Amino acid sequence: MQAAFDVGMHDALVIVDVQNDFLPGGALAVSEGDQVVPVINDLMRVFRRAGRPIFATRDWHPANHCSFKSQGGPWPVHCVQGTSGAEFASGLDLDDDVVIVSKDFEQDVNAYSGFERTDLAARLRDEAVERVVVVGLATDYCVLSTALSAVQEGFDAVVVEDAVRAVDVVPGDGEAALAKMRQAGVTVHAVQKVG
Ligand code: VGL
Ligand code: ZN
Numbered sequence: 001m002q003a004a005f006d007v008g009m010h011d012a013l014v015i016v017d018v019q020n021d022f023l024p025g026g027a028l029a030v031s032e033g034d035q036v037v038p039v040i041n042d043l044m045r046v047f048r049r050a051g052r053p054i055f056a057t058r059d060w061h062p063a064n065h066c067s068f069k070s071q072g073g074p075w076p077v078h079c080v081q082g083t084s085g086a087e088f089a090s091g092l093d094l095d096d097d098v099v100i101v102s103k104d105f106e107q108d109v110n111a112y113s114g115f116e117r118t119d120l121a122a123r124l125r126d127e128a129v130e131r132v133v134v135v136g137l138a139t140d141y142c143v144l145s146t147a148l149s150a151v152q153e154g155f156d157a158v159v160v161e162d163a164v165r166a167v168d169v170v171p172g173d174g175e176a177a178l179a180k181m182r183q184a185g186v187t188v189h190a191v192q193k194v195g
Contacts, residue, residue, distance in 0.1 A: 003046075003192060004160070004189040004190070004191060004192045005133075005158060005187075005189060005192070007046050007047055007049075007050040007052055007133075008050075008052075008131070009050075009052070009128075010128055010129055010130035010131055011047070011050070011052050011129065011130075011131045011132070011133060012047075012052055012053045012054070012055060012124055012127060012129040012131075012132050012133070013043055013044065013047045013052070013053070013054045013055065013132075013133050013135070014055045014056075014057065014114060014120075014132045014133065014134045014135070014136075014146065014150075015040055015044075015054065015055065015056040015057070015092075015098075015135055015136045016057050016114060016134060016135065016136030016137060016142050016143050016146050017057055017058060017059045017079075017136055017137050017138070017142050018033075018036060018037065018040065018056070018088060018089045018092050018136045018137055019058055019059060019079055019085070019086055019087060019088055019089065019137075020084060020085050020086070020087050020088075020089060020090075021059075021078040021079050021085035021086065022059075022078075022079075022137040022138060023089055026078070026085060027076050027077060027078040027079075027085050028075055028076055028078040028079075028167070030137050030138045030165045030166065030167055031165065031166075031168070032165050033137050033138075033165050034089070034091075035165065036135065036136060036137065036162075036163050036164060036165055037089050037091045037092055038091070039135070039160070039162050039163040039192070040092065040135050040136065040163050041091070041092065041093045042192070043133065043135060043160070043163065043192060044093055044098075045093075046192075047133075048097070053097075053099065053124075053127045053129070054097065054098045054099070055098070055099045055100075055101055055114075055120065055123070055124075056088065056092075056094060056098050056099070056100050056101070057100075057101045057102075057103050057114035057118075057120070057136075057142070057146070058079070058086065058088065058100060058101070058102055058103070059078070059079035059086070059103065059104055059142065060079065060081050060086060060102035060103060060104060060105045061078070061079050061080055061081065061086075061104055061105065062080070062081060062105065062106070062107045063077075063080050063081075064107055065080075065104070065107055065110075066107060066108050066109070066110055067104075067110045073110070081105065099123060101114055101118050101119075101120050101123075102118070103116065103117070103118050104116075112141050112142045112144070112145035112146075113142070113145035113146050113148070113149040114142065114145075114146040114149070115146065115149035115150065115153060116145070116149065121153045124155065129155065130155060130156060131155060131156035131157070131158065132150045132155050132156070132157050132158070133157075133158045133159075133160065134146055134147045134150065134157055134158070134159050134164075134186075135159070135160050135163035135164055136163070136164060137164070137165060138164075138165060138166055138167045138174075139164040139165060139166035139167075139173075139174040139177050139178065140166045140167055140168065140169075140173040140174050140176070140177040141167060143159065143164050143177070144177040144180065144181060147159055147181050147184075147186045148180075148181065148184050148186075150186075151184050151185050151186060156187070157181075157185070157186045157187070158186070158187045158188075158189060159178070159181055159186055159187070159188045159189070160189050160191065160192045161178065161188055161189065161190045161191065162190065162191040162192065163192065
């Protein structure tokens with residue numbers, strides 16, 4: 001099967017927040033959020049085969065995080081450190097080779113981007129990464145922020161549409177986020193077919 005892009009020696013896969021609370025039935029469920037899992041597993045296989053690194057960010061909030069409604073924020077309680085809701089989706093083929101990046105772990109900071117207050121950029125540079133492929137949840141928040149940060153940090157960025165889903169608080173938010181990413185120079189591929 002024809003791939004939308006080939007994995008090169010300066011690529012890395014960045015999987016954003018594929019955690020139970022963002023899946024159907026979770027505390028902040030993203031509609032069809034579970035559907036990204038098999039697509040991402042395929043991508044992980046391709047990156048492993050190419051010997052290129054895989055990073056998985058996780059939303060990792062303290063119990064009283066400022067983004068929670070109880071603290072005046074917009075969201076229900078979700079992805080609290082150490083809870084089952086914060087665990088990665090069980091169907092995701094994580095292994096010891098995947099670098100886990102915890103983010104948004106401070107009570108008084110709201111950091112949607114996997115680059116914000118983490119060492120992700122430094123770790124990518126350590127691996128000679130020039131291009132990141134960003135997938136996961138949710139298109140209109142953490143995927144958007146992470147892809148925009150990647151570009152700001154000087155990386156090329158690709159988003160695979162088939163491997164992201166949106167919260168869509170307002171219908172169309174996901175589409176608007178993809179447009180914003182394209183405008184910022186992110187390459188959006190509809191689908192990554194892997195053979
Ligand atoms: C996210 C809302 C709140 C995300 C995280 O991962 O996109 N969205 N916290
Ligand atoms: Zn969050």
